[in-house]
Amino acid sequence: MVEEVLSKVFWVVSATVFAAATVGYAQQVPCYFIFGDSVFDSGNNNNLQTKAKVNFLPYGIDFAKGPTGRFTNGRTIADFIGELSGFKDFIPPFAGTSPERAHIGMNYASGAGGLREETSEHLGGRISLSNQILNHKKAIKKLIVPVHRLEQCLYAISIGSNDYVNNYFMSKPYNTSHLFKPNQYAHSLILLYHSNLKSLHHLGARKLALFSISKIGCTPKMIRSHGGGKGCAREVNNAVAIFNKNLEDLVKDFNKNVHGAKFTYVDIFSGGDPLAFKVLGFKVRHKACCTLSPGEELCTPNKPVCANRSEYVFWDDIHSSEATNMMMARSSFDGPLVVVAIPVEGMNYIDLGAINPCLGPNPPPGCNPPGSHHKKPVPINKYRIGCTKIHRCHRDTE
Numbered sequence: 001m002v003e004e005v006l007s008k009v010f011w012v013v014s015a016t017v018f019a020a021a022t023v024g025y026a027q028q029v030p031c032y033f034i035f036g037d038s039v040f041d042s043g044n045n046n047n048l049q050t051k052a053k054v055n056f057l058p059y060g061i062d063f064a065k066g067p068t069g070r071f072t073n074g075r076t077i078a079d080f081i082g083e084l085s086g087f088k089d090f091i092p093p094f095a096g097t098s099p100e101r102a103h104i105g106m107n108y109a110s111g112a113g114g115l116r117e118e119t120s121e122h123l124g125g126r127i128s129l130s131n132q133i134l135n136h137k138k139a140i141k142k143l144i145v146p147v148h149r150l151e152q153c154l155y156a157i158s159i160g161s162n163d164y165v166n167n168y169f170m171s172k173p174y175n176t177s178h179l180f181k182p183n184q185y186a187h188s189l190i191l192l193y194h195s196n197l198k199s200l201h202h203l204g205a206r207k208l209a210l211f212s213i214s215k216i217g218c219t220p221k222m223i224r225s226h227g228g229g230k231g232c233a234r235e236v237n238n239a240v241a242i243f244n245k246n247l248e249d250l251v252k253d254f255n256k257n258v259h260g261a262k263f264t265y266v267d268i269f270s271g272g273d274p275l276a277f278k279v280l281g282f283k284v285r286h287k288a289c290c291t292l293s294p295g296e297e298l299c300t301p302n303k304p305v306c307a308n309r310s311e312y313v314f315w316d317d318i319h320s321s322e323a324t325n326m327m328m329a330r331s332s333f334d335g336p337l338v339v340v341a342i343p344v345e346g347m348n349y350i351d352l353g354a355i356n357p358c359l360g361p362n363p364p365p366g367c368n369p370p371g372s373h374h375k376k377p378v379p380i381n382k383y384r385i386g387c388t389k390i391h392r393c394h395r396d397t398e
């Protein structure tokens with residue numbers, strides 16, 4: 001049962017599991033702990049002295065409880081993973097939550113948090129990954145949560161973005177870009193990640209989902225600061241890609257060498273091209289949905305937002321919209337986030353109907369585009385994404 005959990009959550013690309021989960025599947029793990037930065041934060045910064053907090057409208061405009069400290073209009077990727085794993089309630093933030101919750105799960109993530117302690121210090125208070133793990137340690141020791149239970153929990157981590165955005169690619173007040181080349185910096189971050197994961201493993205964590213850094217060079221903020229205001233900042237994406245590759249290797253290393261480790265690397269980088277988002281139907285890919293003051297990356301309080309929030313990839317200048325979060329969570333649940341190999345298939349192929357809406361069984365009866373009859377459809381599961389199943393036909397692999 002335990003072994004099945006992560007495979008159900010992140011590896012199995014079975015349409016039945018996915019379909020069942022979306023209509024309210026039985027809870028698949030007894031507990032769920034969340035670590036990371038603003039991608040996962042659900043309110044841990046609200047009482048800190050920091051610029052990195054968002055407990056005001058329009059944040060949370062699409063969230064049942066309104067603004068909570070989530071850095072988006074609705075639910076986060078971590079929220080969706082919880083729903084897909086069958087949790088009926090949201091996992092509450094560590095800050096201000098009853099200690100009893102340590103049996104079921106807590107969210108320790110903190111906006112602006114990073115692997116390095118100095119990361120984001122210009123923004124004010126934040127909780128680094130190692131301090132989040134200390135909070136976790138306190139919480140589970142206080143309640144004496146048994147190890148055999150902790151070993152069954154799901155743990156999700158999304159960390160590292162701020163070590164680039166609010167450190168390496170911010171020359172003042174940081175000097176890491178003078179001290180390290182991109183590969184050296186990635187290596188230094190992975191060493192920190194490694195020791196943090198050792199600590200978590202020591203505290204009983206076995207089933208971990210480690211999220212890659214997303215394509216942050218394509219956020220409006222980084223396009224403006226490092227992409228000349230035009231396209232994705234290649235320099236940023238290249239640096240992040242090195243980190244991700246090392247993280248993937250780290251996951252393999254743990255699974256091979258560390259007792260009981262069942263780690264999964266979740267790729268939310270590869271699918272993050274503006275073109276891929278276009279294929280998925282997002283109309284606005286380079287602009288925030290909410291109103292921003294000049295030079296700011298977070299929404300201005302109580303100002304208007306875009307008319308149709310599900311058409312926007314980005315909610316503010318750096319954080320994704322709920323629509324994007326849902327898409328990324330579903331694909332990480334359902335298989336790696338690889339949208340579509342544009343150079344291989346080309347837009348024509350897509351227009352010809354190779355992308356089927358999320359209806360019917362997988363594979364659908366006929367994914368052969370017009371003009372290629374009598375070839376047997378071969379679904380390539382890694383091309384499935386969210387509610388948009390993408391099937392390649394046999395001819396493409398010839």
Ligand SMILES: *[C@@H]1O[C@H](CO)[C@@H](O)[C@H](O)[C@H]1NC(C)=O
Pocket residue numbers: 118173174175179
């Ligand atoms: C880099 O900055 C840190 C503080 O952020 C400082 O302690 C260190 O001396 C600096 N290193 C160099 C080479 O400037």
Ligand SMILES: *[C@@H]1O[C@H](CO)[C@@H](O)[C@H](O)[C@H]1NC(C)=O
Pocket residue numbers: 281308309310311
């Ligand atoms: C918002 O956009 C989505 C995606 O393009 C579309 O399905 C939906 O109908 C739109 N809603 C409104 C109210 O226009």
